Amino acid sequence: MFIIAGYLEVNPAQRDAFVDAHQDLLRRGRQAPGCLDLAITPDPLHPGRVYNFERWESREHIDAWRAVADAPDTGIAVRDSNVMEYRVTDARPPFG
Secondary structure (H helix, E strand, C coil), rough: CCEEEEEEEEEEEHHHHHHCEEEEHHHHHHHCCCCCEEEEEECCCCCEEEEEEECCCCCHHHHHHHHHHHCCCCCEEEEEEEEEEHHHHCCCCCCC
């Protein structure tokens, strides 16, 4: 399993437009083979922060999705980002 997670910083006045512009991408991505979860969400406490979270069955699934994803050109500048890819070797419920 692969996880891509982190945040992007955009102009606070443009954050909601940035998130909204990705709705179609999210709908399509969630239907892509190997996608276990996909989200682009606003941070409720930081007005310019957008979280990116992706969980995929394999690196091959991520690569196949990236080849056809066609991310929107929002025209909104990303001021900073901290998004990383993680390879998961074990998973279990955290509360039991």
